[in-house]
Amino acid sequence: xxAAVEDQDNSKMRSVSVDLNNDSSLLIDIPDALCERDKVxxxxxxxxxxxxxxxxEFSVPRQHEDFIWLxxxxxxxxxxxxxxxxxxxxxxxxxxxxxxxxxxxxxESSMTKDEYMKMKQELEAEYLAVFKKTVQVHEVFLQRLSxxxxxxxxxxxxxxxxYDQDLSVxxxxxxxxxxxxxxxxxxxxxxxxxxxxxxxxxxxDQEKNFLTDxxxxxxxxxxxxxxxxxxxxxxxxxxxxxxxxxxxxxxxEAATLKMYLLKVVELFEKLRKVEARxxxxxxxxxxxxxxxxxxxxxxxxxxxxxxxRALADFENSNKALDxxxxxxxxxxxxxxxxxxxxxxxxxxxxxxxxxxxSFKARRVVAFRKNLIEMAELEIKxxxxxxxxxxxxxxLFKNN
Amino acid sequence: MAAEREPPPLGDAEQTDFRELEDGEDLxxxxxxxxxxxxxxxxxxxxHAEDISTSNGPKPAEILLEDDREDLFAEATEEVSLDSPERxxxxxxxxxxxxxxxxxxxxxxxxxxPVMFERCKEELEEEANGDSFDIDxxxxxxxxxxxxxxxxxxxxxxxxxxxxLGLHSxxxxxxxxxxxxxxxxxxxxxxxxxxxxxxxxxxSSAEFVEKRRSALERYLERTVKHPTLLQDPDVQxxxxxxxxxxxxSTQALSGAGILRMVNKAADAVNKMTIKMNESDAWxxxxxxxxxxxxxxxxxxxxxxxxxxxxxxxLSVNTAAFAKSAAMLGNSEDHTALSRxxxxxxxxxxxIDQLHQxxxxxxxxxxxxxxxxxxxxxxxxxxxxDQRMKTWQKWQDAQAMLQKKLEAEAKLQYANKPDxxxxxKDEIREASPGWEGKVQQGETDFKQISKTIRxxxxxxxxxxxxxxxAVIIKYLxxxxxxQQQVGLxxxxxxxxxxxx
Numbered sequence: 077x078x079a080a081v082e083d084q085d086n087s088k089m090r091s092v093s094v095d096l097n098n099d100s101s102l103l104i105d106i107p108d109a110l111c112e113r114d115k116v117x118x119x120x121x122x123x124x125x126x127x128x129x130x131x132x133e134f135s136v137p138r139q140h141e142d143f144i145w146l147x148x149x150x151x152x153x154x155x156x157x158x159x160x161x162x163x164x165x166x167x168x169x170x171x172x173x174x175x176x177x178x179x180x181x182x183x184e185s186s187m188t189k190d191e192y193m194k195m196k197q198e199l200e201a202e203y204l205a206v207f208k209k210t211v212q213v214h215e216v217f218l219q220r221l222s223x224x225x226x227x228x229x230x231x232x233x234x235x236x237x238x239y240d241q242d243l244s245v246x247x248x249x250x251x252x253x254x255x256x257x258x259x260x261x262x263x264x265x266x267x268x269x270x271x272x273x274x275x276x277x278x279x280x281d282q283e284k285n286f287l288t289d290x291x292x293x294x295x296x297x298x299x300x301x302x303x304x305x306x307x308x309x310x311x312x313x314x315x316x317x318x319x320x321x322x323x324x325x326x327x328x329e330a331a332t333l334k335m336y337l338l339k340v341v342e343l344f345e346k347l348r349k350v351e352a353r354x355x356x357x358x359x360x361x362x363x364x365x366x367x368x369x370x371x372x373x374x375x376x377x378x379x380x381x382x383x384x385r386a387l388a389d390f391e392n393s394n395k396a397l398d399x400x401x402x403x404x405x406x407x408x409x410x411x412x413x414x415x416x417x418x419x420x421x422x423x424x425x426x427x428x429x430x431x432x433x434s435f436k437a438r439r440v441v442a443f444r445k446n447l448i449e450m451a452e453l454e455i456k457x458x459x460x461x462x463x464x465x466x467x468x469x470x471l472f473k474n475n
Numbered sequence: 476m477a478a479e480r481e482p483p484p485l486g487d488a489e490q491t492d493f494r495e496l497e498d499g500e501d502l503x504x505x506x507x508x509x510x511x512x513x514x515x516x517x518x519x520x521x522x523h524a525e526d527i528s529t530s531n532g533p534k535p536a537e538i539l540l541e542d543d544r545e546d547l548f549a550e551a552t553e554e555v556s557l558d559s560p561e562r563x564x565x566x567x568x569x570x571x572x573x574x575x576x577x578x579x580x581x582x583x584x585x586x587x588x589p590v591m592f593e594r595c596k597e598e599l600e601e602e603a604n605g606d607s608f609d610i611d612x613x614x615x616x617x618x619x620x621x622x623x624x625x626x627x628x629x630x631x632x633x634x635x636x637x638x639x640l641g642l643h644s645x646x647x648x649x650x651x652x653x654x655x656x657x658x659x660x661x662x663x664x665x666x667x668x669x670x671x672x673x674x675x676x677x678x679s680s681a682e683f684v685e686k687r688r689s690a691l692e693r694y695l696e697r698t699v700k701h702p703t704l705l706q707d708p709d710v711q712x713x714x715x716x717x718x719x720x721x722x723x724s725t726q727a728l729s730g731a732g733i734l735r736m737v738n739k740a741a742d743a744v745n746k747m748t749i750k751m752n753e754s755d756a757w758x759x760x761x762x763x764x765x766x767x768x769x770x771x772x773x774x775x776x777x778x779x780x781x782x783x784x785x786x787x788x789l790s791v792n793t794a795a796f797a798k799s800a801a802m803l804g805n806s807e808d809h810t811a812l813s814r815x816x817x818x819x820x821x822x823x824x825x826i827d828q829l830h831q832x833x834x835x836x837x838x839x840x841x842x843x844x845x846x847x848x849x850x851x852x853x854x855x856x857x858x859x860d861q862r863m864k865t866w867q868k869w870q871d872a873q874a875m876l877q878k879k880l881e882a883e884a885k886l887q888y889a890n891k892p893d894x895x896x897x898x899k900d901e902i903r904e905a906s907p908g909w910e911g912k913v914q915q916g917e918t919d920f921k922q923i924s925k926t927i928r929x930x931x932x933x934x935x936x937x938x939x940x941x942x943x944a945v946i947i948k949y950l951x952x953x954x955x956x957q958q959q960v961g962l963x964x965x966x967x968x969x970x971x972x973x974x
Contacts, residue, residue: 293806296803299799304789308789311789321775325775333939343950443816462961
């Protein structure tokens with residue numbers, strides 16, 4: 077199944093949300109995307125006034141793996157150790173609607189044609205929603221980079237945006253991927269060692285505790301929110317079946333009851349559209365919000381980890397220096413090493429403090445915006461439900 | 476579907492774009508003020524006004540249900556109030572008189588008194604205590620007209636579930652074979668019963684008890700709405716007398732129970748073998764209609780049951796999310812956001828309650844109505860079958876008469892006077908002779924056809940009324956729920972902006 081996202085839809089979304097693209101010197105968006113089987117091909121479009129680039133405007137096709145490559149290169153760049161690297165967008169996951177579509181196909185014989193068509197439409201809409209979400213999350217990743225004062229200047233980032241050949245040459249080959257996997261394992265072992273180090277700075281001590289705890293809570297909240305929105309969607313779908321059954325029932329009925337039933341059929345049709353909107357709004361404003369910040373908090377934790385590693389290195393270099401002084405051997409080298417480690421540590425600490433503070437502000441603003449919007453939408457939907465129901469009831473009572 | 480972007484990270488250049496939020500500040504103040512000043516703001520304000528005028532405020536679940544009961548049965552005959560409970564095991568060893576079916580020799584002519592129906596109310600409340608499951612109903616009759624049937628206007632009796640079943644079995648055996656549609660009683664549920672007996676304060680056993688209570692109430696209500704059945708002495712005894720003989724024959728494994736099962740099987744076989752010459756198109760049409768209606772109702776019932784299930788799931792998931800959001804709020808170190816998250820958790824908790832109540836309504840109003848009618852239609856089909864049986868009896872009598880007439884003619888030619896006389900007696904003189912039997916068969920058939928026509932007409936009228944009433948009730952429950960949802964979210968807004 078292939079689908080394309082319209083340009084105007086995207087620009088409408090941008091005007092409503094908080095704009096990441098305020099710096100007009102580098103504007104990035106994903107105006108177009110194609111879905112083939114399991115692979116999604118994004119068209120990354122850049123508009124820029126920066127001279128580093130060869131052209132003022134250009135587009136390149138990119139795959140999800142390219143985004144992963146870009147993210148990992150940034151993470152591995154020493155210079156950025158003190159920055160929060162925006163979390164890598166998750167792999168496009170069409171599993172859920174695909175499974176449902178499969179089940180629908182199996183149950184086709186037990187439904188009327190009308191019912192089947194409606195369910196199919198719903199599933200196609202769900203598929204499209206997943207698609208839009210994945211486009212958006214990839215876009216946001218790039219836009220966070222482009223609006224970051226340091227990261228936007230990264231050479232690999234520019235390559236990603238500009239290089240019009242296939243990036244797979246530069247991407248991790250199998251060996252490197254395994255290397256990445258082992259690196260993660262080493263990292264978690266490291267984390268255990270590092271957490272034993274005494275934290276000198278109150279700010280970071282607090283942040284560490286906060287982020288660890290918050291991460292667990294937000295991960296749980298994301299999972300529960302997802303289950304809740306899914307259940308909501310199920311209820312909306314049930315209305316389709318009920319509406320269709322009532323319709324079949326009304327065909328057999330005498331005039332008086334028939335009119336009633338047909339009105340109820342109509343009503344349920346409208347109601348279920350509203351319920352489906354409630355479910356998808358909840359999904360976008362709540363579940364997606366929680367999910368994104370869960371990943372962002374992980375990125376924050378990663379930053380803390382890198383700082384802790386630098387601290388460990390610093391302490392080790394101190395020990396080495398002491399040892400060298402004791403032995404009066406290679407003191408100069410040890411001193412130099414210690415200086416380097418100290419500088420590195422202090423640089424990371426300073427940068428991390430800034431990043432974490434701004435991260436908190438960012439998080440608070442995003443939560444506030446989304447929660448308010450969700451509440452507004454819930455009110456709006458509840459009101460339309462009420463008016464639909466009330467007009468139907470009044471019609472019945474007056475007859 | 477607006478997708479959300481984040482604001483850029485606070486770099487030095489963007490400092491001016493942001494209002495730094497300090498911990499003490501409230502999260503929603505600025506938004507609330509924009510709400511009031513912006514042109515689209517009348518929305519929240521009008522919602523507020525609407526809600527005060529139309530909704531009765533959040534009701535606790537039990538009151539809502541009571542209102543439902545009263546409105547549903549506005550046209551029923553008797554009012555019921557609660558009495559003190561009784562503890563009795565449902566299976567006992569006491570011998571009790573066997574209930575034998577009564578065949579009336581004369582047909583009962585129904586006397587319909589419209590006044591009585593409009594003014595009476597029936598309510599059924601019950602209590603199940605401890606290990607044993609006992610339904611105590613109190614029946615009170617607040618009618619204004621002097622009804623000769625009942626002695627008092629308001630009265631209560633205690634009845635057990637098996638009493639209801641006994642009543643139904645009596646009525647069915649008296650009336651179904653002459654064409655009356657007798658409302659079916661709720662079914663026995665061994666699983667449900669054992670759960671109640673074993674589990675003490677289990678919520679699922681409370682649910683089972685409530686389900687049964689509600690079903691019995693509807694059963695009685697339908698029974699007494701039927702003008703003929705109301706006149707029946709068994710019904711009156713059931714409603715009035717303080718002690719009822721124990722209906723042992725309703726137990727599934729009793730002798731009478733097994734006999735019933737055998738009869739049912741025999742009937743099913745017979746039905747397949749009877750090929751009736753339907754001279755009356757009306758019956759053929761109606762039968763087809765009821766067959767279709769049966770199928771459609773069953774499908775709809777399944778869909779509604781799925782809805783009930785999903786809504787319960789939604790309620791559970793919402794509650795889980797509410798708890799999770801509360802914990803997240805506790806973790807949050809930014810004060811205003813922490814408060815906002817806690818409020819979200821509170822709202823979601825309330826919404827979970829709403830989902831539960833809605834699932835209740837889904838079930839008790841919508842789903843149970845449908846399952847009642849599926850069973851009622853089975854009763855209607857049974858009545859049609861009875862007509863077929865009556866026709867068969869008539870045909871059999873006719874065939875027998877034919878045979879006897881032929882035999883008589885033969886005997887006439889054979890000139891055997893005493894045998895001839897015997898044959899003539901069999902045909903004409905005996906009471907009932909075969910001629911008489913044929914006549915009776917025809918009369919019976921015509922009568923049952925007439926009764927069925929009337930009954931079906933009454934049934935259809937009742938059904939339309941029932942459906943309409945329940946649909947309205949159900950939609951009103953949905954309105955209530957939605958209004959509350961809107962209200963809860965709105966209040967959480969207002970609360971934030973005030974603080």
